Amino acid sequence: MKLKEFQGKQLFKEFGISVPKSFLVEKNFNETLVKEKALSLGKQVVLKAQVLTGGRGKAGGVKVIESQKVIESLKKMLDSEIKGFKIEQVLVEEKINLEKEFYLSLTIDRDEKNLVFIASSKGGVNIEETAEKEPEKIVKLKVGKNLEENILEEISSKLKLPEIKEIAESLHKIFFGLDASLLEINPLVFDGKKLIAADAKVLFDDNALFRHQELLKFKNVEEETEIERKAKEFGLAFVELTGNVGVIGCGAGLVMASLDVLKYYGVNPANFLDVGGGASKEKTIQALETVLMKKELKAVFVNIFGGITRCDDIAQGIVEFKEKNELKVPLIVRLIGTNDVIGKQVLEENNVGCFDSMEECARKVKEIIG
Amino acid sequence: MSIMLNENSKIIVLGITGKQGSFHTKKMLEYGSKIVAGVTPGKEGLEVEGIKVFNSIENALKVVKAEWAISFVPARFAKDSCLNALKNGLNLVVITEGIPVLDSLEIVEKAKEKNLIVIGPNCPGIISPEKSKLGIMPEHVFKQGNIGLISRSGTLTYEIVDELTRNGFGQSTCIGIGGDPVTGTDFITCLKEFEKDSDTKAVIVIGEIGGAVEEKTAEWIKENFSKPVVAYIAGVNAPEGKTLGHAGAVISGNKGTAKSKITAFEKAGVKVAELPSKTVELLKGLL
Numbered sequence: 283m284k285l286k287e288f289q290g291k292q293l294f295k296e297f298g299i300s301v302p303k304s305f306l307v308e309k310n311f312n313e314t315l316v317k318e319k320a321l322s323l324g325k326q327v328v329l330k331a332q333v334l335t336g337g338r339g340k341a342g343g344v345k346v347i348e349s350q351k352v353i354e355s356l357k358k359m360l361d362s363e364i365k366g367f368k369i370e371q372v373l374v375e376e377k378i379n380l381e382k383e384f385y386l387s388l389t390i391d392r393d394e395k396n397l398v399f400i401a402s403s404k405g406g407v408n409i410e411e412t413a414e415k416e417p418e419k420i421v422k423l424k425v426g427k428n429l430e431e432n433i434l435e436e437i438s439s440k441l442k443l444p445e446i447k448e449i450a451e452s453l454h455k456i457f458f459g460l461d462a463s464l465l466e467i468n469p470l471v472f473d474g475k476k477l478i479a480a481d482a483k484v485l486f487d488d489n490a491l492f493r494h495q496e497l498l499k500f501k502n503v504e505e506e507t508e509i510e511r512k513a514k515e516f517g518l519a520f521v522e523l524t525g526n527v528g529v530i531g532c533g534a535g536l537v538m539a540s541l542d543v544l545k546y547y548g549v550n551p552a553n554f555l556d557v558g559g560g561a562s563k564e565k566t567i568q569a570l571e572t573v574l575m576k577k578e579l580k581a582v583f584v585n586i587f588g589g590i591t592r593c594d595d596i597a598q599g600i601v602e603f604k605e606k607n608e609l610k611v612p613l614i615v616r617l618i619g620t621n622d623v624i625g626k627q628v629l630e631e632n633n634v635g636c637f638d639s640m641e642e643c644a645r646k647v648k649e650i651i652g
Numbered sequence: 653m654s655i656m657l658n659e660n661s662k663i664i665v666l667g668i669t670g671k672q673g674s675f676h677t678k679k680m681l682e683y684g685s686k687i688v689a690g691v692t693p694g695k696e697g698l699e700v701e702g703i704k705v706f707n708s709i710e711n712a713l714k715v716v717k718a719e720w721a722i723s724f725v726p727a728r729f730a731k732d733s734c735l736n737a738l739k740n741g742l743n744l745v746v747i748t749e750g751i752p753v754l755d756s757l758e759i760v761e762k763a764k765e766k767n768l769i770v771i772g773p774n775c776p777g778i779i780s781p782e783k784s785k786l787g788i789m790p791e792h793v794f795k796q797g798n799i800g801l802i803s804r805s806g807t808l809t810y811e812i813v814d815e816l817t818r819n820g821f822g823q824s825t826c827i828g829i830g831g832d833p834v835t836g837t838d839f840i841t842c843l844k845e846f847e848k849d850s851d852t853k854a855v856i857v858i859g860e861i862g863g864a865v866e867e868k869t870a871e872w873i874k875e876n877f878s879k880p881v882v883a884y885i886a887g888v889n890a891p892e893g894k895t896l897g898h899a900g901a902v903i904s905g906n907k908g909t910a911k912s913k914i915t916a917f918e919k920a921g922v923k924v925a926e927l928p929s930k931t932v933e934l935l936k937g938l939l
Contacts, residue, residue, distance in 0.1 A: 336905075390753055390865045392833040392900070395760050410905065427758075456799070461752050489899060490752035491729055519897040533830055534897025535805020535860055538886035539928055545889045546927060556897040559806070587810050589776070589790035592714070619790055640811075641929060 286332045288373045289500045290482030297452040299467075300478045304375040306332070309360050309640055313353050316374075320352040329355055332371040332532035333364050334505055338346060341365060346377060364548065367504065378478055383469035384441060388425075388453045388485075390463055394408040397457070399423045399450060401437045407468030418429040431455045445477045446470070454513045455579040461490030509553070509575045518555055523552025527647055528573035528611075530566075531555050532591045540585045540640060547644040552576050559590040566599025574611070580651040583643055588619030597625035601632045611624045612650050653827040654780030655800070655845035655852070656743075657767060658721070658896075661784050664712055664742065665690040666733050667724035668700050672747070675717060676724065676788050677701050681786040688716040711739045719743055722777065722786055724892045730773070738762045738770070745786050748771035763803035763836055770836025773820070774898065776806035776828040787828065797822015799935070800846040802839050803858035804831055804865075804898070808886060811928050819932045824852040831898025833862065839869040843877055853939060854880040856931055857922070859913055861887035862901045866913035870920035880938040881922045882931050885910045 285293070291301040305319050320327050329352075331343035338344060341364045347355045352374065359372050383405030391398040401421045404412045412419055421440045423433050434447040452466045466483035486497055506514065513520030519534065523541075527549050531537035534556045541551045553576065557569050573582055586596050597617065603609070615636045617625045629636045637643045653773025663680070667673040669820040678701045679689055687703055689712040696707040698722070702752040706712040709721070721737040723730065727750035735758065737744050751759075751773045763770040771778055777787015781794040789806065793814040799821050803809040806828050813823060827842050829835050839857055846852045855877075859866040866885065873881055887901060895902040903909050914924045923938065 390757070390834065393865055395757060395834055397757070427762075447721065461754055463753060476782060487753050489727065489750045490754070493752075506939060521891070521894045521896060523891065531807075533807025534901060535803070535808035535812060535858070535886050538805075538860060538890065538896055538901065539808055539884075540884060541810070541890075542888045543927055551889070554894075554896050587807050587814070589807070589810055590788050618814070619793075639929070641927065 283488055283491065283497065283501065284334050284505055285482070285500050286502060287322065287330060287482050288332055288371070290484035291479060293456065294479050294482055294581065297389045298534070299452050300354060300476055302375040302378050302478060302480065304373050307356055307360075307372045307374055308370060311356070316356065317353055320349040323349065323374070326377045327352060328375045328377050329359055330372055330373040330375060331359055331364055331369040332375060333367040333369060334502060335365045335367050338364060343369070353471070358420065362585060364537040373374050373456055378471055378480065379473040380469070380471055381474045381500055382472040384443065384446070384472070385463065385468045386446065386449060386453070387466035387468070388450075388457050388462070389465070392426070396424045397426065399425055399433065399437060401441055401446070405471070409468065420589055427458060433615055438635065443472070449477055452470055461487045463487045480481060481507070488527065500602055501628045510571060513572045515553070516572060518557060518564075518565075518569055518572060520572060521554040522576070523551050523553050523594065525552045526578055526581050526652065528552050528576065529585070530555045530557060530569045530573055531580065531585040532559060532561060536587055541639045543644045547641070547648045549644060549647050554561060561591055561596065563595050563599040563602060566596050567603045570600070570603045578613050581614060581647050582600070584615045584648055585640055585643065586615070586617050586619065586623065588617070590620075592620050593617045593622040593625030597628040600634060601628055604632060604634070614643045614646050614650070616640055619629070653843070653851035654783055654850050655849050656827070657778050657780045657784050657786050657798060657825065658685070659686050659783040660685050660686065660714070660774055661720055661786070663704070663720045663722060663832050664688060664709065664718045665724070665788060666709075666721050666737065667726070668692055668705055669695050669698065670702065672817065673724040673937055674700050677703060679791070680785050683791050685784045685786060688718050688739070692805050693931055697733040706922045709736055709742070713740060715911040720745065721784060723748060727751045734759045734770070734836060735762055738766050738768055741766070741768070741839045743769040744771070745775070745777045746770065746836075747775065747777060747788060749774040751832070753832070753834055754811055756832060758907050760836050771827060772830040772834045775830030775835070776809065778825065778827045781823050789826070789828070793817055794826065795822040797824065798824050798853040800842070800849070800852040801826040801856040801858070802842045802855065802927075804860050804900070805858055805886060808884070808928065809892045812836060812858060812884065812931055815929055815932050821935060824849060833900035838865055839939060840872050843869070843873065847879065852879065854882070854935060856935070857881060857883045859892045860886045860898065861896070861910050862898070862908045863902050864908065870916035873922060874920040880935075882925060882938065883917045883922050884925045884928055885913045886915075895896060
């Protein structure tokens with residue numbers, strides 16, 4: 283789960299990390315109130331588009347403006363888009379003194395299988411750039427559930443910044459207390475007096491949300507498309523793509539391979555959908571419903587290799603869906619594995635095309651859609 | 653031969669009385685797997701498919717000996733159950749999907765500390781065809797033979813194994829290492845075992861987007877693995893930043909792309925198939 287910058291900063295504040303003074307503005311704001319607030323922050327303020335995409339700065343999503351001109355600038359920003367995301371919220375912040383900029387993050391190094399603090403005296407730039415050009419400026423320290431003093435010591439001495447210990451400690455508390463997957467402060471600004479988180483990137487582990495109900499207040503609706511939200515309600519793993527052939531499969535790897543096989547034969551998939559192992563007739567119907575929400579679909583490819591999934595359940599689901607809904611697009615099905623003979627029979631009796639291999643299906647789809 | 657799991661491996665099923673646990677216990681027994689006990693707290697005294705159920709691993713081990721545990725325990729309770737299995741000296745296969753990453757890290761660390769194997773989480777398990785099955789895979793596609801297989805995807809494993817079997821290539825052992833970002837066993841651990849196994853003549857590696865385990869593996873293969881390797885990487889057409897089913901299948905920025913993995917493997921002399929079915933063609937060429 284991704285948090286927007288203002289939410290991340292809210293969280294940081296709760297854990298004792300200083301953030302710039304600010305207020306959030308949405309469409310149809312009270313102009314008098316907003317101007318007053320902006321002026322109280324100073325002669326200049328920073329407008330930051332609150333969108334769930336990176337590269338915001340380069341795309342004009344961060345602007346320093348005269349507080350006197352805040353209304354027109356806000357109206358302009360709230361009327362525009364960044365990388366396809368509508369700007370619906372803008373954070374208006376005080377302009378802080380960027381005396382020195384640092385980088386600090388706490389994240390999971392999945393390949394080393396541990397948590398790692400990454401710190402650098404080069405803040406305000408992409409950390410991957412620093413890793414490439416000036417790797418000696420990066421400190422990478424493995425850390426466990428117990429935050430040992432010597433780790434904090436090492437970060438603060440390498441960066442010559444004793445104040446960073448407290449910040450690192452807070453990040454560690456957030457990470458373990460709320461099951462984060464990434465906490466990044468870039469830049470972590472020293473304004474002459476104290477350290478301030480000038481930006482906040484916060485990601486939470488979706489698998490752990492069951493034990494942190496309080497985090498659901500941060501859920502951002504735009505993280506998903508409308509169809510993705512519907513799929514989530516059904517408990518289906520679904521990602522909307524840009525093509526015109528719907529895809530349903532069992533097992534994430536198999537579905538990914540299905541997308542690849544379609545593309546290999548010149549077909550563009552419209553989505554990724556994994557019904558998961560052991561999908562029932564009902565789940566199959568929900569999957570078809572979801573996929574068919576996409577406009578201008580030319581066909582739907584169903585790829586089932588049944589291990590724990592029963593092919594006859596899938597076939598029944600397809601047939602029942604067909605009976606209750608007008609199927610406007612051709613369905614190409616690949617059914618193999620547990621109870622495949624029964625499943626294929628059911629489909630054949632109901633005029634649904636069934637094939638034995640993924641590639642055959644992909645070629646058939648290409649033939650149909652041209 | 654086989655690696656890690658053979659016809660003598662004794663197994664305890666954790667979460668045996670649940671829907672998945674009981675169903676798969678039946679299927680594993682039918683395959684000939686030596687399941688010696690099951691555990692579900694509060695259900696001691698019951699029997700599932702003739703297997704005695706105990707309240708705890710400790711209780712079970714008072715009566716039986718075992719080297720492996722397979723866990724169907726739901727995600728929210730998985731950590732404690734897995735840590736307990738490791739504490740009691742059992743290697744572990746974790747079928748469960750949805751385990752929080754911080755929990756997985758603890759499980760993996762404990763296994764390292766105790767020098768035990770953890771396969772998974774979020775995996776289909778391990779099978780040494782015609783010897784033993786410790787997992788949920790559809791046994792009828794597997795056949796005993798000389799090809800080792802290691803995969804991050806369960807269903808892609810079945811897909812490729814089906815192709816292998818149809819073309820006369822049986823399998824020594826197939827391991828599903830799982831689709832999560834943090835897993836116990838990885839490709840290298842399994843490859844080390846396959847290197848030592850005289851009956852394994854070649855290995856198929858099935859990877860996917862996310863992380864850098866394939867890149868690390870490619871480097872290791874170049875220096876350390878003497879047998880032919882064929883790979884298939886899923887997710888060539890995956891968009892950035894979107895998780896595709898598996899929690900570990902996500903491209904972050906420019907890290908974890910299928911292209912990066914394919915390039916790494918090719919540089920290491922590993923043949924990479926463009927389509928799952930082409931793995932067999934490539935294998936034929938190498939053997």
